[in-house]
């Protein structure tokens with residue numbers, strides 16, 4: 001064997017050792033999914049369908065999913081056995097922050113382990129009683145130049161078209177707007193928002209969000225999208241939605257046919273845990289991709305759910321397989337009732353540092369902290385530059401090796 005081949009083989013061996021633990025984790029996770037999670041969720045789905053006396057067609061109909069949302073503790077307790085204290089706590093927290101989950105998302109939960117990440121994202125927690133944080137850390141109230149509009153940047157803005165969502169996520173960073181009522185903005189306000197965009201020539205990128213804009217019926221959504229698309233200076237339209245995760249049945253062929261008329265149109269969603277990448281969710285994403293819509297994921301770092309380097313890697317690699325590009329990872333904001341999900345920036349940076357080198361760049365989103373008071377996004381990067389001046393730069397590689405470039 002020549003020397004170069006020997007060195008290459010040694011390096012290949014070293015690289016394999018770097019990824020060994022992750023591969024074991026992945027194998028274990030996927031085996032559990034195949035052997036336990038899939039069976040359990042199928043069983044839960046059958047129980048839910050039987051309770052609601054529904055067939056497969058109804059289960060696959062998003063209107064049915066919405067009509068049968070589980071939002072009372074007594075109904076929930078028919079499926080998940082709750083201790084008296086937990087029952088009372090759920091009742092108590094419901095008075096402060098409304099909760100609801102689709103039958104689909106409930107079917108993914110672990111009925112025994114209340115710390116399972118899917119449960120944590122959907123069911124109330126005693127920790128929500130904490131008053132720590134703010135209701136509007138982004139000062140959205142002060143970046144609202146017209147009804148339904150949030151404007152934080154020079155050439156792009158947001159239209160909030162509804163306060164309704166398929167599920168009220170416990171980590172929601174917009175709790176202030178979400179959950180009090182299922183309110184679609186009035187046509188009058190929406191038209192005022194669109195008129196603001198018409199009059200503001202520098203706006204080239206419009207994000208339609210809420211709540212979840214895919215709660216709107218197709219016709220209403222199309223009426224908004226088509227008016228925005230008709231504005232000459234608007235180059236791209238984006239939609240922010242979590243329905244692929246919480247109610248994938250919403251991604252119907254009719255919806256895809258409608259959306260594909262308004263390209264360039266992008267959709268960003270929010271998968272936070274690989275357990276959410278079910279067959280239904282992946283197939284909903286693929287239907288949108290097949291309609292030519294580029295998909296991005298905006299994960300939020302959440303303690304107990306994804307503050308783990310292997311979970312983030314598995315999620316991001318799974319998203320790429322579902323043709324969703326991991327786009328952002330958001331640092332959690334300090335919103336009242338979500339303190340228990342917070343992690344530190346240091347912890348987030350450690351995970352980001354691990355990702356580099358251990359997975360392909362496509363699976364590494366940008367880590368973003370939204371500055372308080374609506375001051376915009378701050379990208380957070382692990383430290384790679386040790387020293388830098390006009391003559392040289394000293395850098396650290398993904399393995400922590402020091403290299404120097406002299407100009």
Ligand code: SF4
Pocket residue numbers: 164165166167168169171172173174178210211212241242
């Ligand atoms: S879907 Fe989004 S806006 Fe709605 S509750 Fe969940 S995180 Fe909040």
